[in-house]
Amino acid sequence: MSNPLYLSGARELVAAVSKRLGFADEACGKIALAVDEALCNVIRHGYGRASNRPIWISIWPMVEKGDAGLGAAGPAADCADTLPSSLRIVIEDEARQVDPQVIRSRDLEEIRPGGLGVHIIKAVMDEVIYERREKVGMRLTMIKRRTTETDEGCGGVPFKECGGG
Amino acid sequence: MADYPVRPGQFSSQEGSFGIKAEQRSGAMIVIPTGEIDLNASPILRQELKRVQTSRPQRLIVNLASVPYMDSSGVATLVEAMQIARKNSTRLVLCGMQDKVRSIFEIARLDTVFTIVPDVDGALSA
Numbered sequence: 001m002s003n004p005l006y007l008s009g010a011r012e013l014v015a016a017v018s019k020r021l022g023f024a025d026e027a028c029g030k031i032a033l034a035v036d037e038a039l040c041n042v043i044r045h046g047y048g049r050a051s052n053r054p055i056w057i058s059i060w061p062m063v064e065k066g067d068a069g070l071g072a073a074g075p076a077a078d079c080a081d082t083l084p085s086s087l088r089i090v091i092e093d094e095a096r097q098v099d100p101q102v103i104r105s106r107d108l109e110e111i112r113p114g115g116l117g118v119h120i121i122k123a124v125m126d127e128v129i130y131e132r133r134e135k136v137g138m139r140l141t142m143i144k145r146r147t148t149e150t151d152e153g154c155g156g157v158p159f160k161e162c163g164g165g
Numbered sequence: 166m167a168d169y170p171v172r173p174g175q176f177s178s179q180e181g182s183f184g185i186k187a188e189q190r191s192g193a194m195i196v197i198p199t200g201e202i203d204l205n206a207s208p209i210l211r212q213e214l215k216r217v218q219t220s221r222p223q224r225l226i227v228n229l230a231s232v233p234y235m236d237s238s239g240v241a242t243l244v245e246a247m248q249i250a251r252k253n254s255t256r257l258v259l260c261g262m263q264d265k266v267r268s269i270f271e272i273a274r275l276d277t278v279f280t281i282v283p284d285v286d287g288a289l290s291a
Contacts, residue, residue: 004203004204004205005205007203007204007205007236008182008201008203008205011203011234029265033236033269036203036236037236037237040203040204040236040237040238043204044204108273108274111244111275111278112244112248113241113242113244113245113248114237114241116237116240116241116273117237119272119273120236120237120269120272120273123272124272
C-alpha cells in the first residue's frame with residue numbers, strides 16, 4: 001500500500017531478509033535504504049501521494065550459473081546450503097507509465113531539496129533497471145551483489161530457506 | 166532570541182515512534198528529533214523546523230543523536246531548513262549524526278555543504 005506509514009515495516013522486512021541471505025549489516029542497511037527511496041518515489045511521483053494504491057515488492061536470492069557472471073544469475077530455487085551470490089529486488093506499481101530514460105538523478109552540484117532518490121538507489125545498488133510493465137505501471141529491478149569481503153552470512157547460520165516471491 | 170512555544174524538554178510534536186522536542190541553550194535553538202526520519206516523519210520535522218525558524222534564531226542546532234535512520238526526504242527537509250537559515254542569517258549546525266545517517270549525506274555529497282559536528286557542545290561553538 002502506498003502509505004508512508006508502512007515504509008518502516010518494508011525497511012525492516014528487506015533488511016531482515018538480506019541479513020538472512022548473508023549480507024553484512026552495512027549492506028542490509030543500504031538495501032533497505034534503496035527500497036525506501038524506491039517506494040518514496042512511487043508514492044510521491046507515481047501516485048501523487050495517494051496512500052491507498054498498490055505496490056508490490058519481490059525479493060529473489062540469486063545464484064550465479066557457472067562462470068558466466070551475474071548476467072547469467074538465476075533464482076536460488078533448489079534451497080541449497082550455499083549463500084546466494086546476489087539479491088534481486090523488484091518493485092512494481094500501477095502508477096502512470098513514464099519513459100525509463102527520463103528517470104535519472106539530478107545534478108548534485110545543484111543544492112536544493114529533493115531529487116536525490118534515484119541517485120541514492122544507484123549509489124547503493126549494483127544494478128538498477130527501470131522499465132514499463134506490460135499493461136500498466138512501472139517496474140524497478142535492483143540487484144545487490146554479496147561480497148565475501150564484507151558479507152559474512154546469516155550470523156553463522158547457513159542459508160536453507162527459499163525467500164522471494 | 167524570540168520565545169519558542171515549547172518548554173525545554175517537552176515534545177512539541179509526536180507521531181508513532183517519531184517525536185521532536187526543542188530547547189534553548191546558550192542562546193541557540195536546539196531541535197532534537199527522535200526516531201527514524203522517512204517520508205512519514207519528515208513532514209513533522211519540516212513543520213517544526215519552519216516554526217522554529219520563524220523566530221529567526223541566531224543559531225539553530227539539529228541534534229540527530231537519536232535518529233538512527235534518515236532517507237532523502239529527511240535530507241531534503243534539512244536542505245530546505247538550510248536555505249531558510251541562510252536567508253535569515255541563522256547559523257545552522259547538525260550534530261550527533263550516526264554513521265548510517267552520515268552515509269546518506271556523503272552519498273548525496275552534502276556532508277561538506279552542512280556544518281556537521283560531533284555533539285551539541287561543538288555545535289554551540291561551530
